[in-house]
Amino acid sequence: MAMAADEIEALIRAGLPDAQVRITDLAGDGNHYAAHVVSESFRGLSRLAQQRAVYATLGERMGGDLHALQLTTAAPN
């Protein structure tokens, strides 16, 4: 079970339309990714709430098809 990087990006952008998303395939195996997500909607939110917002866009896929996602989030500078 794996997911393509552009599929991850599409899901995140569907849930967070303003988000800038940068996906890195860490192991080249379509299974271990890093995502850096920047969204104005994160402003004033805790790290926990920011990451929850990203996880919400991925729904059941997270922890299922998508095994390993290293996640960092920020509001725009």
Add this chain to the structure above:
Amino acid sequence: MTDSAHARIQDLVSKNEVVLFMKGTPLFPQCGFSSRAVAILERIGVPYESVDVLQDQEIRQGIKSFSDWPTIPQLYVKGEFLGGSDIMMEMYEAGELQQLLAPQGASHAS
């Protein structure tokens, strides 16, 4: 099942100041994220309780709904969910985790 899992998890995070739910053990982590979480706690040098979710299916499933968080590892400090390994790393790099886990912050007095 969920109720009993949640009761057990509540018990664990109430009775231990610092609890890491992880895959594997601190000596033999079974996943890169759990390994990273352990490395951060070891670096800080704080005593912690670890729970190997691979040895306990009830907790493995229950912890996700208990915390409303889809991935493992998960760190609890004083009964509060702090986040997964990415948040631990960000907090560590910002010096916040060390401060939170400093002896006066998480004493074992109780």
